[in-house]
Amino acid sequence: MAKDASEGRWENRLTFESIEHCLYYEPVPHPEAIFPTPLCLIVGEKDFLAAPDLTAAVYANAMEPKSLTILKGGHFDGFQGEGFEIASTTALRWFEKYLKQG
Numbered sequence: 807m808a809k810d811a812s813e814g815r816w817e818n819r820l821t822f823e824s825i826e827h828c829l830y831y832e833p834v835p836h837p838e839a840i841f842p843t844p845l846c847l848i849v850g851e852k853d854f855l856a857a858p859d860l861t862a863a864v865y866a867n868a869m870e871p872k873s874l875t876i877l878k879g880g881h882f883d884g885f886q887g888e889g890f891e892i893a894s895t896t897a898l899r900w901f902e903k904y905l906k907q908g
Contacts, residue, residue: 837867846896847864848893849875850877851876852879853881877893
């Protein structure tokens with residue numbers, strides 16, 4: 807059985823400084839500063855890091871073009887299995903539509 811390339815090297819740890827920066831992070835106060843930039847939001851219905859209700863509020867106040875995809879599960883479910891398929895397909899279509907050079 808092959809080993810994962812990161813197996814044995816990655817440690818699930820944060821510094822206190824990183825935690826402090828996370829505590830002061832506020833992505834919502836001035837969303838109008840980015841509009842009308844295309845906005846693609848993908849969030850888990852049980853996400854504990856990116857609150858779905860806060861994400862929905864940003865979406866409601868955003869200008870077009872905008873997209874909101876709510877995945878089953880939590881924050882990390884968009885990185886594996888069915889959640890990954892939905893999230894990656896949604897993001898790819900968004901990138902192709904708004905970033906692809908014609």
